[in-house]
Amino acid sequence: PLHILVCNAATFGSPWCLTEDGLESTFQVNHLGHFYLVQLLEDVLRRSSPARVVVVSSESHRFTEIKDSSGKLDFSLLSPSKKEYWAMLAYNRSKLCNILFSNELNRRLSPHGVTSNSVHPGNMIYSSIHHNWWVYTLLFTLARPFTKSMVSE
Numbered sequence: 240p241l242h243i244l245v246c247n248a249a250t251f252g253s254p255w256c257l258t259e260d261g262l263e264s265t266f267q268v269n270h271l272g273h274f275y276l277v278q279l280l281e282d283v284l285r286r287s288s289p290a291r292v293v294v295v296s297s298e299s300h301r302f303t304e305i306k307d308s309s310g311k312l313d314f315s316l317l318s319p320s321k322k323e324y325w326a327m328l329a330y331n332r333s334k335l336c337n338i339l340f341s342n343e344l345n346r347r348l349s350p351h352g353v354t355s356n357s358v359h360p361g362n363m364i365y366s367s368i369h370h371n372w373w374v375y376t377l378l379f380t381l382a383r384p385f386t387k388s389m390v391s392e
Contacts, residue, residue: 240283240286240287240290241280241283241284241287241290242254242287242289242290242291243290243291243292243293244276244277244280244284244290244291244292244293245293245295245383246270246272246273246276246277246292246293246294246295246337247295248263248268248272248273249268249269249295249330249333250265250268250269250330251265251326251330252326252327252330253326253329254326255321255324259332262315262318263318263319263324263329264316265326265329265330265333266318266329266332266333266336266388268333269330269333269334269336269337270333270337270340273294273337273340276342277292277344281348284348284353285348285351285352285353287314288351288352288353289352289353289354290352290353291354291355291356292341292348292351292353292354292355292356293355293357293358294337294338294340294341294344294345294355294356294357294358295337295357295358295359295360296334296338296341296357296358296359297330297331297334297337297359297360298336298362299327299330299331299334303328303331303332304316305317305332305336312379316332316386317332317333317336337357338357339356341356341357342355342357350385
């Protein structure tokens with residue numbers, strides 16, 4: 240049985256890169272990886288009812304949009320070209336997709352005893368997710384005295 244699945248893999252501030260599938264890597268790691276894993280385990284989760292999926296997202300989802308001017312989903316925003324890429328927006332968009340996915344997953348699976356929730360881990364946890372760009376490293380270093388380490392002391 241699988242009673243809880245936590246989807247927490249993420250990359251942040253990564254330079255533009257396409258995966259072997261031809262998709263922008265932040266989107267693939269932060270969202271599509273979780274989506275695919277849950278799809279592979281959906282039957283197991285249903286058989287394990289009660290079960291829960293927890294998708295770790297971010298408050299930064301509030302600072303982006305994935306729709307075009309007419310209000311339709313713009314797939315080009317999810318896997319932008321190198322010219323249109325900005326690491327922070329890619330991260331924000333992937334985290335918005337996490338929340339939308341978790342909400343839809345809950346809608347579809349809760350009648351079968353599988354709930355899904357998305358969570359923001361908090362701003363006061365220090366990790367090395369910022370390692371890809373010196374500006375993020377500087378900002379996270381300045382904030383570190385006010386954060387908790389993920390390593391138990």
